Amino acid sequence: MASLTSPGGINLRDVVVNPANSKCSSLPLFSLRNPYSVNFHLSWLGFFVAFLSWFAFSPLIPDVIKQDLRLTSAQVGNSNVVSLCATLLVRVIAGPLVDRFGPRKVMAGLLICGAIPSGLAGTAHTASGLYIIRFFIGILGGTFVACQAWTTAFFDKNVVGTANALAGGWGNAGGGVTFIVMIALYNSLLSNGLIPHVAWRAAFAIVPVPFLLTVAAAILVLGTDHPAGRWSDRHKAIAYRIKNADALPASHEHNDDAIKKEGDIQVTVSTVQALESELDFAVNEPVTWALAAKVVARPLTWLPALAYLTTFGYELAIDANLANVLFTLYKSPTFGQTKAGYIASIFGFLNVFTRPLGELILYSIPLAGGYFGDLMYTKFGVPGKKYLLLTLGIAQGLLSIVLGLYIDNNQHPSLTILIVLLILVAFVCEAANGVNFSLVPHCNPCECIFISGIVGGMGNFGGIIFAMIFRFQPAPLGKAFWISGIIAVVCCIPVHLVIPSDLPFSGY
Numbered sequence: 001m002a003s004l005t006s007p008g009g010i011n012l013r014d015v016v017v018n019p020a021n022s023k024c025s026s027l028p029l030f031s032l033r034n035p036y037s038v039n040f041h042l043s044w045l046g047f048f049v050a051f052l053s054w055f056a057f058s059p060l061i062p063d064v065i066k067q068d069l070r071l072t073s074a075q076v077g078n079s080n081v082v083s084l085c086a087t088l089l090v091r092v093i094a095g096p097l098v099d100r101f102g103p104r105k106v107m108a109g110l111l112i113c114g115a116i117p118s119g120l121a122g123t124a125h126t127a128s129g130l131y132i133i134r135f136f137i138g139i140l141g142g143t144f145v146a147c148q149a150w151t152t153a154f155f156d157k158n159v160v161g162t163a164n165a166l167a168g169g170w171g172n173a174g175g176g177v178t179f180i181v182m183i184a185l186y187n188s189l190l191s192n193g194l195i196p197h198v199a200w201r202a203a204f205a206i207v208p209v210p211f212l213l214t215v216a217a218a219i220l221v222l223g224t225d226h227p228a229g230r231w232s233d234r235h236k237a238i239a240y241r242i243k244n245a246d247a248l249p250a251s252h253e254h255n256d257d258a259i260k261k262e263g264d265i266q267v268t269v270s271t272v273q274a275l276e277s278e279l280d281f282a283v284n285e286p287v288t289w290a291l292a293a294k295v296v297a298r299p300l301t302w303l304p305a306l307a308y309l310t311t312f313g314y315e316l317a318i319d320a321n322l323a324n325v326l327f328t329l330y331k332s333p334t335f336g337q338t339k340a341g342y343i344a345s346i347f348g349f350l351n352v353f354t355r356p357l358g359e360l361i362l363y364s365i366p367l368a369g370g371y372f373g374d375l376m377y378t379k380f381g382v383p384g385k386k387y388l389l390l391t392l393g394i395a396q397g398l399l400s401i402v403l404g405l406y407i408d409n410n411q412h413p414s415l416t417i418l419i420v421l422l423i424l425v426a427f428v429c430e431a432a433n434g435v436n437f438s439l440v441p442h443c444n445p446c447e448c449i450f451i452s453g454i455v456g457g458m459g460n461f462g463g464i465i466f467a468m469i470f471r472f473q474p475a476p477l478g479k480a481f482w483i484s485g486i487i488a489v490v491c492c493i494p495v496h497l498v499i500p501s502d503l504p505f506s507g508y
Contacts, residue, residue: 011026011027011028012026012027012028012029012030013026013028013030013031014026014028015028015031015034015036015037017227018156021156021227022227022228023153023154023155023156023160023227024036024154024155024156024159024227025155025156025158025159026159027040027155027159027162027163027166029166035154035224035227036154036155036227038222038223038224039104039150039151039154039223039224040151040154040155040163040166040167042104042107042150042215042218042219042222042223043103043107043146043147043150043151043167043171044147044166044167044168044170044171045171045215045218046107046108046111046143046146046147046171046215046216046219047143047144047146047147047167047168047171047172047174048170048171048173048174048177049111049174049208049211049212049215050110050111050114050140050141050143050144050171050174050212051140051171051172051174051175051177051178051348052174052177052178052181052207052208052211052212053114053115053118053121053137053140053204053208053209053212054083054087054114054137054138054140054141054175054178055174055175055178055179055319055320055348056118056121056178056182056203056204056207056208057079057083057121057130057134058080058178058179058319058320058321058323058324058341058344059178059179059182059183059323059337059340059341059344059345060182060183060186060200060203060337060341061076061079061323061324062076062323062324062327062328062337062340062341063327063336063337064186064196064199064200064337065130065200067196068196068197068200069124069125069126069127069130071127071130073474074471074474075127075130076324077321077467077470077471077472077474078127078131078471079127079130079131079134080317080320080321080467080470080471081464081467081468081471082131082134082135082138083134083135083137083138083320084138084141084316084320084460084463084464084467085135085138085464086135086136086137086138086139086141087138087139087140087141087142087460087463088457088460088461088463088464089457090110090138090139090141090142091141091142091144091145091453091456091457091459091460092453092454092456092457093142093453094106094110094142094145094146094453094456095145095149095450095451095452095453095454095456096450096453098145098146098149098453099450101231102225102226102231103146103147103149103150103153103225104146104150104219104220104223104224104225104231105220105225105231106145106146107143107146107147107150107216107219108216108217108219108220108223109216110139110140110142110143110146111140111143111212111213111215111216111219112212112213112216113139114136114137114139114140114143114212115208115209115212115213115216116136117133117136117137117139118137118140118204118208118209118212119204119205119209120133121133121137121201121204121208122200122201122202122204122205140212141460142456143171144168144171144456145452145453145456147167147168147171148164148167148168148437148440148452148456149452150167151163151164151167152164152452153225153226153227153234154226154227160438161437161438162356162438164434164437164438164440165355165356165434165437165438166355166356168351168355168433168434168437169351169352169353169354169355169356169430169433169434170351170352170356171351172315172348172351172355172430172433173348173349173350173351173352174348175319175347175348175349175351176345176346176347176348176349176350176351177345177348177349178345178348179323179341179342179344179345179348180341180342180345180349181207182203182207182341183337183338183341183342185203185206185207186199186200186203187338189202189203291450292450295444295450295451295454296454298443298444300443300444301443301444301451301454302494303386303439303443303495304389304436304437304439304440304443304451304455305454305455305458306458306491306494306495307389307390307393307432307436307491307492307495308433308436308455308456308458308459308462309458309459309461309462309465309491310393310396310397310462310487310488310491310492311392311393311396311429311430311432311433311436311459311462311488312433312436312459312460312462312463313458313459313460313461313462313463313464313465313466314396314400314429314462314463314466314484314488315347315348315426315429315430315433315463316459316460316462316463316466316467317462317463317466317467317469317470317484318347318425318466319344319347319348320463320467320470321467321470321480322344322347322422323337323340323341323343323344324340325470325477326339326340326343326344327340328477329407329413329477330415343415343419346419346422346423346426347422347425347426350423350426350427350430351430354426354427354429354430354431354434355430355431355433355434356434357427357431357434385435385438385439386439386495388435389432389435389436389439389495390492390495392428392429392431392432392435393432393488393489393491393492393495394488394489394492395428396425396428396429396432396485396488397484397485397486397487397488397489397490397492398485398489399421399424399425399428399485400425400481400482400484400485400488401481401482401485401486401489402421402485403418403421403422403425403478403481403482403485404478404479404480404481404482404483404484404485405478405482406418406421406478407476407477407478407481408476408477408478408479408482409478436455437452437455440452440455465487466480466484466487469483469484469487
């Protein structure tokens with residue numbers, strides 16, 4: 001059967017294994033008969049279901065929860081900020097935890113821990129109770145670090161960026177799906193006779209908790225730690241291959257690939273090409289205080305971290321506040337919580353396409369009749385990723401400024417124009433997130449998981465900053481958008497100061 005490939009030449013069906021590190025150099029999305037595909041789908045699914053609880057309050061808080069708990073607008077803003085605080089701490093801690101126990105166990109553990117406060121969501125009756133519940137539900141945001149570490153462990157350098165972007169994007173889309181699911185479920189419960197006080201509380205028990213526990217169980221039962229087997233064996237496997245590197249075939253010109261058929265799935269053990277990057281044999285080292293200090297002191301650590309602060313941080317704040325902004329801006333007999341939530345879901349749901357696109361742009365995907373990605377990567381190598389990240393970050397800031405000024409300078413802003421601007425902002429913001437985590441493995445290959453924790457934590461720190469802007473600058477409604485846009489543009493300056501020579505030219 002002919003192989004299925006993407007426009008960029010990535011094999012999407014067959015399993016092609018690099019014997020040098022046991023990682024998969026293809027991306028077999030359409031098969032579940034090999035560990036690479038199974039673990040890929042479990043990684044994004046774990047991150048996806050985390051959003052079903054982490055952002056479950058956002059679509060319901062502008063109206064029903066606000067009225068039921070008698071919240072002020074300031075208290076609603078406070079709860080949005082609090083929901084990101086625990087995630088900041090957990091994402092920083094998640095890196096060392098993954099280094100110690102492996103991404104599979106950390107992912108399952110976070111989902112199980114997050115299911116407990118999710119099940120207690122209905123017990124909130126005051127603003128303080130809401131803060132406590134949302135704080136501990138924020139534990140689920142740490143699943144992102146485990147998600148990215150898991151895909152990085154299983155996929156080789158030529159596809160790991162795409163794998164990370166797809167897993168992150170599909171998982172992040174859970175933020176948009178949550179709006180649709182929670183609103184539809186709440187409205188269904190109302191139509192079945194439940195009062196609002198009971199309906200929103202029942203919605204948490206029906207959706208987030210069962211999904212979190214079911215996926216956690218699937219991860220523990222069906223998932224695997226590493227291509228080498230147990231997580232603790234990963235160093236031994238790579239050390240053996242390095243020791244026996246001379247016995248491996250040196251190039252495709254001299255040796256045919258070994259091909260094995262498993263049913264109708266083709267498994268190819270590819271030959272090893274000349275070593276071009278540390279990523280070929282990089283294995284994450286155990287985190288020590290000395291290693292942590294070394295990583296933190298490197299400018300390259302802060303290149304993706306500062307960029308992620310402005311892009312993913314902005315996205316988190318928008319996910320948490322957009323429904324409330326739309327509800328306040330357009331509230332009328334024909335525009336209520338339901339419509340505001342459905343429109344707000346667009347921003348998160350676009351991650352299905354936009355975050356992976358950030359990585360795919362770097363390769364030869366035809367866009368606007370040309371091969372922009374091929375030009376970027378061929379001419380500029382890995383530093384081209386930095387320049388693309390910088391361009392998308394500035395574009396996000398400028399578009400956010402335009403969005404804020406449009407809202408503030410129009411007494412009755414057009415909903416159509418507003419949606420178009422939101423889609424444009426989402427496109428560049430989420431694509432930048434994808435580019436960012438395709439750059440992370442290059443910044444320090446042997447401490448990739450630790451850096452992922454730092455970068456993920458900075459994204460949440462940015463979310464807290466931007467959420468506080470929405471909290472303390474609630475009026476006029478566009479002010480928080482244009483202030484956030486200015487911050488995004490300004491933060492791109494130090495990112496640019498990390499000179500291209502600090503980055504390896506090649507790697508993927």
